[in-house]
Amino acid sequence: xxxxxxxxxxxxxxxxxxxxxxxxxxxxxxxxxxxxxxxxxxxxxxxxxxxxxxxxxxxxxxxxxxxxxxxxxxxxxxxxxxxxxxxxxxxxxxxxxxxxxxxxxxxxxxxxxxxxxxxxxxxxxxxxxxxxxxxxxxxxxxxxxxxxxxxxxxxxxxxxxxxxxxxxxxxxxxxxxxxxxxxxxxxxxxxxxxxxxxxxxxxxxxxxxxxxxxxxxxxxxxxxxxxxxxxxxxxxxxxxxxxxxxxxxxxxxxxxxxxxxxxxxxxxxxxxxxxxxxxxxxxxxxxxxxxxxxxxxxxxxxxxxxxxxxxxxxxxxxxxxxxxxxxxxxxxxxxxxxxxxxxxxxxxxxxxxxxxxxxxxxxxxxxxxxxxxxxxxxxxxxxxxxxxxxxxxxxxxxxxxxxxxxxxxxxxxxx
Amino acid sequence: xxxxxxxxxxxxxxxxxxxxxxxxxxxxxxxxxxxxxxxxxxxxxxxxxxxxxxxxxxxxxxxxxxxxxxxxxxxxxxxxxxxxxxxxxxxxxxxxxxxxxxxxxxxxxxxxxxxxxxxxxxxxxxxxxxxxxxxxxxxxxxxxxxxxxxxxxxxxxxxxxxxxxxxxxxxxxxxxxxxxxxxxxxxxxxxxxxxxxxxxxxxxxxxxxxxxxxxxxxxxxxxxxxxxxxxxxxxxxxxxxxxxxxxxxxxxxxxxxxxxxxxxxxxxxxxxxxxxxxxxxxxxxxxxxxxxxxxxxxxxxxxxxxxxxxxxxxxxxxxxxxxxxxxxxxxxxxxxxxxxxxxxxxxxxxxxxxxxxxxxxxxxxxxxxxxxxxxxxxxxxxxxxxxxxxxxxxxxxxxx
Numbered sequence: 001x002x003x004x005x006x007x008x009x010x011x012x013x014x015x016x017x018x019x020x021x022x023x024x025x026x027x028x029x030x031x032x033x034x035x036x037x038x039x040x041x042x043x044x045x046x047x048x049x050x051x052x053x054x055x056x057x058x059x060x061x062x063x064x065x066x067x068x069x070x071x072x073x074x075x076x077x078x079x080x081x082x083x084x085x086x087x088x089x090x091x092x093x094x095x096x097x098x099x100x101x102x103x104x105x106x107x108x109x110x111x112x113x114x115x116x117x118x119x120x121x122x123x124x125x126x127x128x129x130x131x132x133x134x135x136x137x138x139x140x141x142x143x144x145x146x147x148x149x150x151x152x153x154x155x156x157x158x159x160x161x162x163x164x165x166x167x168x169x170x171x172x173x174x175x176x177x178x179x180x181x182x183x184x185x186x187x188x189x190x191x192x193x194x195x196x197x198x199x200x201x202x203x204x205x206x207x208x209x210x211x212x213x214x215x216x217x218x219x220x221x222x223x224x225x226x227x228x229x230x231x232x233x234x235x236x237x238x239x240x241x242x243x244x245x246x247x248x249x250x251x252x253x254x255x256x257x258x259x260x261x262x263x264x265x266x267x268x269x270x271x272x273x274x275x276x277x278x279x280x281x282x283x284x285x286x287x288x289x290x291x292x293x294x295x296x297x298x299x300x301x302x303x304x305x306x307x308x309x310x311x312x313x314x315x316x317x318x319x320x321x322x323x324x325x326x327x328x329x330x331x332x333x334x335x336x337x338x339x340x341x342x343x344x345x346x347x348x349x350x351x352x353x354x355x356x357x358x359x360x361x362x363x364x365x366x367x368x369x370x371x372x373x374x375x376x377x378x379x380x381x382x383x384x385x386x387x388x389x390x391x392x393x394x395x396x397x398x399x400x401x402x403x404x405x406x407x408x409x410x411x412x413x414x415x
Numbered sequence: 416x417x418x419x420x421x422x423x424x425x426x427x428x429x430x431x432x433x434x435x436x437x438x439x440x441x442x443x444x445x446x447x448x449x450x451x452x453x454x455x456x457x458x459x460x461x462x463x464x465x466x467x468x469x470x471x472x473x474x475x476x477x478x479x480x481x482x483x484x485x486x487x488x489x490x491x492x493x494x495x496x497x498x499x500x501x502x503x504x505x506x507x508x509x510x511x512x513x514x515x516x517x518x519x520x521x522x523x524x525x526x527x528x529x530x531x532x533x534x535x536x537x538x539x540x541x542x543x544x545x546x547x548x549x550x551x552x553x554x555x556x557x558x559x560x561x562x563x564x565x566x567x568x569x570x571x572x573x574x575x576x577x578x579x580x581x582x583x584x585x586x587x588x589x590x591x592x593x594x595x596x597x598x599x600x601x602x603x604x605x606x607x608x609x610x611x612x613x614x615x616x617x618x619x620x621x622x623x624x625x626x627x628x629x630x631x632x633x634x635x636x637x638x639x640x641x642x643x644x645x646x647x648x649x650x651x652x653x654x655x656x657x658x659x660x661x662x663x664x665x666x667x668x669x670x671x672x673x674x675x676x677x678x679x680x681x682x683x684x685x686x687x688x689x690x691x692x693x694x695x696x697x698x699x700x701x702x703x704x705x706x707x708x709x710x711x712x713x714x715x716x717x718x719x720x721x722x723x724x725x726x727x728x729x730x731x732x733x734x735x736x737x738x739x740x741x742x743x744x745x746x747x748x749x750x751x752x753x754x755x756x757x758x759x760x761x762x763x764x765x766x767x768x769x770x771x772x773x774x775x776x777x778x779x780x781x782x783x784x785x786x787x788x789x790x791x792x793x794x795x796x797x798x799x800x801x802x803x804x805x806x807x808x809x810x811x812x813x814x815x
Binding site for chain 1: 506719737738739740
């Protein structure tokens with residue numbers, strides 16, 4: 001019996017070593033930083049993985065990638081992920097990842113720290129054209145790992161029919177918190193509330209920003225969740241909700257603010273520029289106007305979100321991948337994307353053109369001047385989702401309790 | 416393992432020794448191993464090795480790139496287990512929340528689905544019932560449908576303006592916002608009794624970063640909606656098991672019970688259910704394993720929300736690994752889950768084991784047996800005979 005066990009054990013260890021060998025070979029662990037160290041195996045086709053919002057986005061990206069491939073006499077395929085985190089992780093673990101992919105800033109720290117990402121920032125000559133706050137959220141440990149694919153900000157979207165039905169005019173657009181409170185009250189009827197947004201930091205954070213706070217400081221180096229400013233912002237949210245003129249979208253039975261707004265359950269919502277596509281597709285009869293969020297005690301404030309183009313360290317053709325990303329962030333492709341699925345370019349040089357093409361959405365791109373980002377340190381996304389889970393209970397909880405707990409959790413990360 | 420087909424006289428072992436056919440046991444063993452080899456390899460590659468790899472990952476600092484056995488990965492001991500079980504922080508409180516949610520889920524789902532499937536099986540096993548096939552198919556149908564499809568259906572039914580709330584509104588009930596209501600069922604009950612904040616003893620102390628008051632909050636409304644769905648889908652499968660068991664029970668016992676004047680409920684609880692004990696054991700065991708592994712419904716439905724009240728260890732393990740790149744923690748959680756399942760199954764086995772008889776009863780049965788053995792065949796047959804004076808005598812004594 002013992003002998004058999006020994007045989008089994010040794011067989012197993014041989015298989016394990018074989019497996020280890022498979023995974024271990026085929027890539028170098030030191031990160032290439034200068035261009036002569038970059039891999040450039042052009043025999044294989046370049047793979048692109050995207051998390052698409054729908055057919056318009058998929059088709060636009062496919063078209064752009066094909067344009068690049070034809071120009072460079074290469075083969076490239078675009079696939080749409082159903083769960084991009086899982087698919088990227090599988091690729092990195094197996095040692096044969098997708099070459100180019102959408103990269104969310106809150107995932108960046110995890111992938112970068114394991115050495116899965118190529119820090120190709122120094123290959124991009126025009127990176128100073130990008131908004132610096134965007135580049136900062138795509139930087140880990142002093143290295144730029146991705147350049148922004150697009151950017152979004154949050155602003156106030158109002159239902160113009162409900163607005164005029166409540167006897168309000170364009171002179172009544174709220175400039176301050178107290179004006180917001182009063183218009184929200186005037187817009188509240190038995191059928192709908194005045195204002196709605198989702199119970200998550202990515203909406204509630206606008207109030208914290210308007211009060212001069214946020215979960216982390218502007219440089220993203222220190223937790224400021226329970227600062228006096230952040231507390232002021234969250235207290236304002238609680239005040240709005242307690243007044244009955246404002247409700248979280250989940251309390252209205254909607255998945256997000258856009259759904260509550262589109263179905264007429266709310267007269268105003270705080271959402272990003274993606275809401276316009278959704279309103280056009282799902283609720284074409286709703287008339288709306290986008291205005292800037294009112295100022296708080298510390299002036300204007302909003303939140304920005306971005307997605308980067310990531311490149312895998314284990315890609316056999318890093319040079320080709322960089323060339324593709326450069327092409328995908330050129331002005332003509334950016335404007336194609338903007339037309340196809342309503343994105344805003346993260347490149348400040350394109351802002352004027354974009355604003356000219358979409359004057360109705362100007363408040364969104366203007367918001368980039370004063371927007372704050374979401375925390376991007378490794379493990380921060382768990383803390384933010386914990387913060388979100390507490391926000392759902394804001395009605396019955398003191399804002400300070402929520403912020404203190406989040407501060408404690410963030411302190412564990414920003415040591 | 417031993418193939419005796421080489422020996423034609425194997426039926427009479429005593430006589431085969433004088434024949435000259437020699438069995439080559441080594442060759443038999445080799446061929447046996449060769450027959451088993453494909454399965455062993457498949458099990459090894461797809462089951463044993465992944466499990467051992469995951470076990471290694473749970474003790475290592477693997478970051479998710481390349482093989483976990485490569486040289487850059489270090490053994491870090493119990494670090495990953497420590498951060499979910501011991502060190503106060505978000506990892507620990509998330510794990511505690513997940514265990515809390517799943518404990519309530521198991522506590523309610525297992526008994527309810529077992530009872531429901533048993534009742535369905537008894538009902539559908541009655542010979543008097545018409546269209547049995549139709550009903551069996553109807554009740555079994557949810558089990559064969561994909562859990563993802565059922566979850567999507569459930570999200571529609573239990574939406575705040577969904578069918579369930581529409582039906583409730585006919586009766587003047589303002590239904591909850593099912594999948595977005597994080598309140599615990601027990602806490603809702605307490606709040607109706609005027610208790611909205613627990614005593615300090617319960618709120619100040621706790622386990623795994625969760626206060627006792629939160630442990631006692633009960634499943635949330637959202638979790639309750641998922642429970643209903645799971646009971647709906649699984650009871651069909653378990654009903655089939657019970658039907659199979661019921662059909663193997665002879666009708667004699669039940670007929671005897673009818674002759675003894677029992678009613679239908681008495682027959683169910685005192686005659687049928689005790690005979691179903693092995694099946695009940697199987698169903699409860701499968702139930703415990705299945706409820707601790709709940710994943711699909713959470714992944715497609717709520718992703719842990721609202722307020723983490725539908726977070727389960729299986730989903731937490733997934734999100735720790737894939738969303739947060741904490742591979743070690745994810746693997747550690749799955750092994751803790753494995754231990755929980757083994758321990759709970761063991762406890763359940765101890766509870767459902769046949770009770771030992773009391774000493775008095777054992778002595779009584781022993782005496783009865785020895786008395787019966789003591790009787791000679793003749794007197795035993797005489798006992799059976801009619802008009803036997805002995806029997807009459809005994810009966811007379813008994814009547815006194």
